[in-house]
Amino acid sequence: MTYVKPPAFTRRLVNPLVSRLRTGGVATLTVVGRSSGLPRTVPVIPVEVDGVSYLVSPYGESDWVRNLRRAGTGQLCGKAKTEAFRATELPVAQRPPVIAAYRKGARSDVDRYFTRLPDPADHPVFRIAPASSQPQPGEDG
Numbered sequence: 001m002t003y004v005k006p007p008a009f010t011r012r013l014v015n016p017l018v019s020r021l022r023t024g025g026v027a028t029l030t031v032v033g034r035s036s037g038l039p040r041t042v043p044v045i046p047v048e049v050d051g052v053s054y055l056v057s058p059y060g061e062s063d064w065v066r067n068l069r070r071a072g073t074g075q076l077c078g079k080a081k082t083e084a085f086r087a088t089e090l091p092v093a094q095r096p097p098v099i100a101a102y103r104k105g106a107r108s109d110v111d112r113y114f115t116r117l118p119d120p121a122d123h124p125v126f127r128i129a130p131a132s133s134q135p136q137p138g139e140d141g
Helices: 008-021 063-071 096-105 108-116
Strands: 027-032 039-044 047-049 052-056 073-077 082-089 125-130
Touching (some): 063 073, 063 082, 096 108
Antiparallel strands (some): 027 039, 052 125, 073 082, 082 125
């Protein structure tokens, strides 16, 4: 499992601040903890590619990634609304265009994590769709 732990400054100050302000495309992801069963929240930057929404983990196999894999669903809270969603992890071969779009739209400070972990296999990517929508072909439902 590859994971680069963000600096304490990011975890303790930046993440709580951007979670509250939700600026720069930041949304708050809430997903049920895989061990505790309690809701866990973390700021994320959703990215859209060809009309499809995705979540990308710049840090690798983080807790929210493992929680989302287990739960398969979560909630995203943006500036205007909160939406429940279903998540499907992309195979490694399908990740590069989504990661490229994420890097283009995300804050430049996350770019160093893609430099440290250059392999797309190190950056889980999830296709997200409204919980009320039907699974697309090739998606788990």
